[in-house]
Amino acid sequence: MMTVTSNVDDAVEQARSAASARPEAPAVRAGWLRAIADRLDDSSEELVPLAGEESGLGAVRLRGEVARTTAQLRLFASALEEGSYLEVTIDHPDPGATPPIPDLRRMLVPLGPVAVYGASNFPFAFSVAGGDTASALAAGCPVIVKAHPGHPGTSRAVAAHVLGALEAAGAPRGMFSLVEGFEDGIALIDHPDVTAAAFTGSTRGGRALADRAAARPRPIPFFGELGSTNPVVVTSAADHARGAALAEGLAQSFLLGAGQFCTKPGIVLVPEGSQLESSIMDATPRDRQTMLTPQIAEAYLDGFERVRKVPGVETLLTPGAPGEPGLLAVAAEDFAQRGEELDGEIFGPVTLLVRYRDEAELRAALEVMEGSLTGTLHCEPGEDVEQVLDLLRARCGRILFEGWPTGVAVSWAQHHGGPWPSTTSQHTSVGVSALRRFLRPIAYQSAPSALLPPELREDNPCRVPRRVDGRMELPEGPTDGA
């Protein structure tokens, strides 16, 4: 029987050789992604208990996560068939232009072997066969996954299915491998033949890898999704209209998955004396949830203690043990003074209420915040929220006006990224445009038709949407990639 885990040098060597072949047609790669999705769906009942045992997450959540993972693979397959992601652009010669334009044809091509660092908190959707792997394979890049140590058995089981599905679908050996262990994770980011890396995890771990990626003799792009506080702003009018309901929604959101979501609302800006605050203690169930790993459990209590001790911070609810909820509060004035100590992610079921007395205090608190994946604004129709919205826009990747940031749809318009430290790049890690991370442009100048990739040929045999002489052209017939 084949070993699921590889050593780094073998994995990268095989990936390099898979990458150096001409990339398979997008429709062929779409077949690979669907083959993986089918096999994971078929194996859900085997995988879910394994992941449950290793992560402490419940079966309903994990079953949903498998479905999310396979839907994601299939969405990328659709995007490959639709073809816009190639950004095909053709300029016909224009000798009269300044400077003259020759025949130029541009498209995107895969970067090469990609290192993916699995996350702890989604053993399926952000791990071995998660969004980073799906988007890199979709882009045509071989993937070497570094398994997260929090769920090694799940990682190996998923990897075996991915390998089996790719082999059965005829993908070249080396399109996918799994490596394990801290040392191999370091060796992977340093390996000269790795061309990009994707990571979801802590700011500290991500920064260490990002620094190594940048310090290589040949630096590579590092697509990290790190820490995020996901600020929520509740206006006085919204609090007045529905403060108690907002407290219910908040409690559900910050406790979801024991608060171990990158989009957990970690900071909630409320008017002083808010209904939300009066209701939040009653709205917060005191259940103890299992946390992902002992290290994460410990870091949760440490983080809580660190913030609790900052002058001005009031403890509303202390977790008696890991996985129990915590609630903290502070005046906006103090938050604005002590942003460096207070504006950081605590991974776990805790949120910090920041009480503001007027909009100036609210704005001053927002101004000290670093980048986040999301920002949520609960307001009422007709309120003047433009200045607050400007502050959220400047530091967040997704702005919500209803509901709560946990729950990240996988779609064409999704953006799951934001200014540092929430992500290390201008790209998303969820949604169709996540593909763009693993592609680079190439332009052909005055190429004979026979030497052009089919996507760039004049008669558009691949029927891709393209821009010709500055004008977008859609192929006739169905172009629906949804």
Place this chain on the structure above:
Amino acid sequence: MMTVTSNVDDAVEQARSAASARPEAPAVRAGWLRAIADRLDDSSEELVPLAGEESGLGAVRLRGEVARTTAQLRLFASALEEGSYLEVTIDHPDPGATPPIPDLRRMLVPLGPVAVYGASNFPFAFSVAGGDTASALAAGCPVIVKAHPGHPGTSRAVAAHVLGALEAAGAPRGMFSLVEGFEDGIALIDHPDVTAAAFTGSTRGGRALADRAAARPRPIPFFGELGSTNPVVVTSAADHARGAALAEGLAQSFLLGAGQFCTKPGIVLVPEGSQLESSIMDATPRDRQTMLTPQIAEAYLDGFERVRKVPGVETLLTPGAPGEPGLLAVAAEDFAQRGEELDGEIFGPVTLLVRYRDEAELRAALEVMEGSLTGTLHCEPGEDVEQVLDLLRARCGRILFEGWPTGVAVSWAQHHGGPWPSTTSQHTSVGVSALRRFLRPIAYQSAPSALLPPELREDNPCRVPRRVDGRMELPEGPTDGA
């Protein structure tokens, strides 16, 4: 009279305040770019002699460069009006999706203040009002240019026109500034409110800035265009058919602008005993050209000496003084062994012929080469060049099949970038998609229409091309951005 040069702190503070306002509509920014272009065109006769004196470049070339610069500004203006660059993407709610999709609307927004490091070799097109500045302003980002010390007077004169044009066009103060000097260049890359940097220059200088950008407490993207050898492959058949003509073309290309082009063909792979080589000495004029700066002149001779001394290298023509042409040759076998010493840019009028005896030697030589902006293949119809093409594709951003790599069209399909060290990112610095460097996505979830930017509203008041529920939609009427 207003001082043209600012200090870094003032410049960034003003840029930050210009950036924190809601970005002006794309059509308004298009007006700014055209205003700058008009003013530079009107000032060509003032600017060209100044640049000539500082750079040693001729008036015809410099007049053409002003025209290139202003055409570039106008092309970005067209792209703003066309609107595709915003990547507007709308998903309507789909509660049945896995996971459910809310109303999501994505577009790109400006990053914030951008630092631009002017290049030495194009005092207009890659300097103060060059492609980096044009694309950052087009994206909606305020720009702080660090002037190249090789042409300080030209830099100040161009800056004064840019400032004047922006002021007359009603742009906010702070959209553009000029700073000078090595220390200010360092202070700029380190400044906490700078959100991205663009650079064209040497691998050493670019690497130093890239390292600082990555080491900041809050790292920023660094879009550097560094060194490139721009390999040219001539097949036996092509050499047989037109070796003498190819020698003429090569000589013109590697001598253009005293070889001070980022796309200068620095390595030419020819069959042993080629007609090209027999003709190149006669085809190479011995004129001494003025080099851009004394430092560049000195580095040219140093680089020539360094490579000349590598074992196996044969000197065909020694430059007696800076700006005189040099020609070197080496066997492909030796090149493949000594790639680290031989595969690097020598900025100046020199090229290295690499003589191969068979395709295996040719491929082995290509395999040791690092990334380049361009790769050129001169072959004959019907030849099997796929393997050579694969090697060029893997390491080059633009592949040419006719002509020579010097001369970079400014158009929709252009790609001026390539694997490390030719660029530090997956983006181009020339052509419309250079815009993407200075933009980041933002997604609005369940936003009331009144709070959406007009580009994302359901009725498409800005008439932008957009993707709705996975399907591309073009506004009716003219959509020509060319």
